[in-house]
Amino acid sequence: MDLIAERGRRVPVEDLNTTKLLAHARKQADARRFDDILIVDVDAHHHETEHQKEFLQYVENDVLRQQIMQSFLKGRGNILPNMTGNQDMSGRVTRYPLRGSEKTDPGKVRDVELGYRWMDALGVDYSCLFPTQLLAIGMLTDTELEAELCWSYNRWLTECIIPASNGRFYSMLALPFSDPDATLRQVETFGDRKGVTGFLITAVRNLPVHHNAYMKTYRAIEERGLSLAFHSGINPGEPFFKSLNRFATVHALGFTFYNILHLTNWVANGLCERFPKLPVIWIEAGLAWLPFLMQRLDHEFMMRQSEFPTLKKKPSDYMRDMYYASQPMEVTDPRGLECTFQMINAETQLLYSSDYPHWDFDLPSVIWDLPFISDKARHNILGGTAARLFKLPPRSETQRMNLEKYGNLAR
Numbered sequence: 001m002d003l004i005a006e007r008g009r010r011v012p013v014e015d016l017n018t019t020k021l022l023a024h025a026r027k028q029a030d031a032r033r034f035d036d037i038l039i040v041d042v043d044a045h046h047h048e049t050e051h052q053k054e055f056l057q058y059v060e061n062d063v064l065r066q067q068i069m070q071s072f073l074k075g076r077g078n079i080l081p082n083m084t085g086n087q088d089m090s091g092r093v094t095r096y097p098l099r100g101s102e103k104t105d106p107g108k109v110r111d112v113e114l115g116y117r118w119m120d121a122l123g124v125d126y127s128c129l130f131p132t133q134l135l136a137i138g139m140l141t142d143t144e145l146e147a148e149l150c151w152s153y154n155r156w157l158t159e160c161i162i163p164a165s166n167g168r169f170y171s172m173l174a175l176p177f178s179d180p181d182a183t184l185r186q187v188e189t190f191g192d193r194k195g196v197t198g199f200l201i202t203a204v205r206n207l208p209v210h211h212n213a214y215m216k217t218y219r220a221i222e223e224r225g226l227s228l229a230f231h232s233g234i235n236p237g238e239p240f241f242k243s244l245n246r247f248a249t250v251h252a253l254g255f256t257f258y259n260i261l262h263l264t265n266w267v268a269n270g271l272c273e274r275f276p277k278l279p280v281i282w283i284e285a286g287l288a289w290l291p292f293l294m295q296r297l298d299h300e301f302m303m304r305q306s307e308f309p310t311l312k313k314k315p316s317d318y319m320r321d322m323y324y325a326s327q328p329m330e331v332t333d334p335r336g337l338e339c340t341f342q343m344i345n346a347e348t349q350l351l352y353s354s355d356y357p358h359w360d361f362d363l364p365s366v367i368w369d370l371p372f373i374s375d376k377a378r379h380n381i382l383g384g385t386a387a388r389l390f391k392l393p394p395r396s397e398t399q400r401m402n403l404e405k406y407g408n409l410a411r
Helices: 023-031 048-058 062-073 110-122 133-139 143-165 180-190 212-223 247-268 289-303 315-319 334-343 375-390 397-405
Strands: 003-006 009-012 040-045 126-130 169-174 196-202 227-231 280-283 323-325
Touching (some): 023 110, 040 280, 040 375, 048 133, 048 143, 110 126, 110 143, 126 375, 133 143, 143 169, 143 180, 169 227, 196 212, 196 375, 212 227, 227 247, 247 280, 247 289, 247 315, 289 315, 289 334, 375 397
Parallel strands (some): 169 196, 227 280, 280 323
């Protein structure tokens, strides 16, 4: 029997697989009959650092590719920026350090097999797969490297991972936003590939999203009927956060900060009016910041409308037309959360996200067990709205009937 150290003791390797770690989640899913409900996760992650040698083979620049591969041969390992911080909570979250010990069937794509395990445990039917460390790519100072890393990862994801998932994985591909021309090229190259439902701006960056250089990219995404997402994150090196001395405080403020920054620029500069058919999604910033920003922007708008010349309605009205991923959903004040749901029209605009396998991931029950929402809202948020947005079909007859009942069957 193979043994491995875990929390100071020796345990069998087979006891450290995803299915066993999530046994309670599976019981919860059974109790709520989640298999009868279409559940779409709009934000989950894999550890692309385990596959760098695979996807970096797609780097187009011959010299850069050789330099990168030589770094592996010399034992330098990971070249990706790191913003994960203390995600494993000093080793107490075993799915981080022990992931490499988990066994998968030979001949199967490892990331797909591991994905099936956690999705089946949670009751998730479809999952939007994002990278982890590549989400910090906006922290790179090398624009060419950013473009090459996005290109190589997107090729690998769309050619090797998504096709092997039998349609259960989809993705919004990360864009090399520091290079507007390279950004447009990736939309034109990958926008029509199966499983691509949109594109992603890794939000840990300070570039102005309203700059005219990006208008061609936004139009190209809109014309293809795809979505644009902003995935937030943390950057302990951000000058604003250098006075913070706890990972938790950087985490609390960082994820909201970047989405607040980009959403403010998006709305104030009239991009909602310029691209009215482009669905925009704000990911992994929770929800508590939204009432704050709605009220602040509306107040400024009413006081100085001359500074918002392209807006035809209040900023909060545009924000209510956008989409928001639920995780991490702040549930400590139920009345405050209920007010937030009302302010953002959650029944039609909120999308369930787990953020698995990160330390603060949310089970579908976080939505299902809310006492103040209707059954229609439960079905919409857990999967119906995302199914319509991303054109995802039900996976069973019971799911189809539920979607029809609540008016969310994709057309």
